[in-house]
Structures are given as structure tokens and as C-alpha cells.
Amino acid sequence: MKNNIDSYSSNPKGLEEEMDMYSIKEVLSGLNNSSHIFDNFEKESMIVEKDALEQIEDFNLLLKIRKLSSEIKGKKAINEKLSTLHFHLNLLKNADIKGAKQIRNAMNLFFYNNDTKIDSIISELNDFKHKINEVKKHHENLLPKSLDNKLKIEGKYGKHIENLHSMHKRQKTALVSLVRLFLKQAKQHIKSLKRFK
Numbered sequence: 001m002k003n004n005i006d007s008y009s010s011n012p013k014g015l016e017e018e019m020d021m022y023s024i025k026e027v028l029s030g031l032n033n034s035s036h037i038f039d040n041f042e043k044e045s046m047i048v049e050k051d052a053l054e055q056i057e058d059f060n061l062l063l064k065i066r067k068l069s070s071e072i073k074g075k076k077a078i079n080e081k082l083s084t085l086h087f088h089l090n091l092l093k094n095a096d097i098k099g100a101k102q103i104r105n106a107m108n109l110f111f112y113n114n115d116t117k118i119d120s121i122i123s124e125l126n127d128f129k130h131k132i133n134e135v136k137k138h139h140e141n142l143l144p145k146s147l148d149n150k151l152k153i154e155g156k157y158g159k160h161i162e163n164l165h166s167m168h169k170r171q172k173t174a175l176v177s178l179v180r181l182f183l184k185q186a187k188q189h190i191k192s193l194k195r196f197k
Helices: 002-010 021-033 036-046 050-055 059-093 100-112 118-142 147-196
Strands: none
Touching: 021 059, 021 147, 036 059, 036 147, 059 100, 059 118, 059 147, 100 147, 118 147
């Protein structure tokens, strides 16, 4: 496990922001309160005005947008996974210095649990960003090119796309801070356990 910790700490995947436990809790609370963004985006992608519908040349793009919006809605599960990591990190922080069980439980969540391990959440975040970019590309190609259509598409979807990017960024920031705090705490606990051997 020490090798895993050293490997993650020397390669934080290009993510740079860091917060304390309380700040992370505030971000997670904000993410949970903002989860309606996913539902709003999915609902909006299901509604097409009659004049826009008449101009659509490739209905496959519309189907792709709807499919992607449903898949993006699933990304609110990242919020729950981050909350789970925060909860267990708090347990680790308050664990008895000799509490090997809490250390093992936290390490399992961060390194081995298929739902909450670091690599898995990073993959989900990367997929989330990719899907947002795909949706944006499909929106731009949905209607014939004209200034009116460009403004129409931006007016309908622009704010939703911006909100999704903001959600992604906050999720990423929370993950980075959780990982960094976990690595610090895990190293301290491992050193303490070695002293007690």
C-alpha cells in the first residue's frame, strides 16, 4: 500500500487545487444542491421547438444529444462517491493512531473499491468532460449554419453547457483535495504504525 501512496503522491494526474476538510465539505454540499443541473439539462435536450425541428437535417444528431444527456445525468453519482470518500477520510483523520482497521478501510476505498477508487473517479470525470464536449459539438451541427441558428442554439443550450463545465470543475477540485489529504493522513498513519511495531 505504501508503494501505491508514493505513486499517487508523485503523480497527482495534473490536478492542482487543494482544500481542507471543511472547505471540501462545503464544495460537496454545493455539488449536491446543484444536482438539478443534470436533470434540467436532460429535460432541455428532450424539447425541440417546431421551427428548429423543421430545420434539422440529421436526426441522428438529436438522438445522440439525447443519449449523451441521459449518460451525463448519471455523472451526478460522482457527487455521492466524493461524499463517501470525504466521510471515510474524516473517520481516518479522527482514528486512533494505532487504528489499523480505519487505515485499511480508507485505503480500500481510495485504491481498490471499484466505485470509489481514485482511478475510477478520474476516468468518470474524464468521460464526463468528453461527453460535455461531444454534446456541444453536436449542438453546433444540429441546425444549418447561420447567425440566427447559432444564437438560437447558444440561447437554448449555452447556459446548460456552462453549468455542466462548472459542475465538472468543482468535482475535479474536490477529488484532488480529497486525494492529497488522504495521502498525507495515510503516510502519517503508516509511519505511526511502524513506530508501534
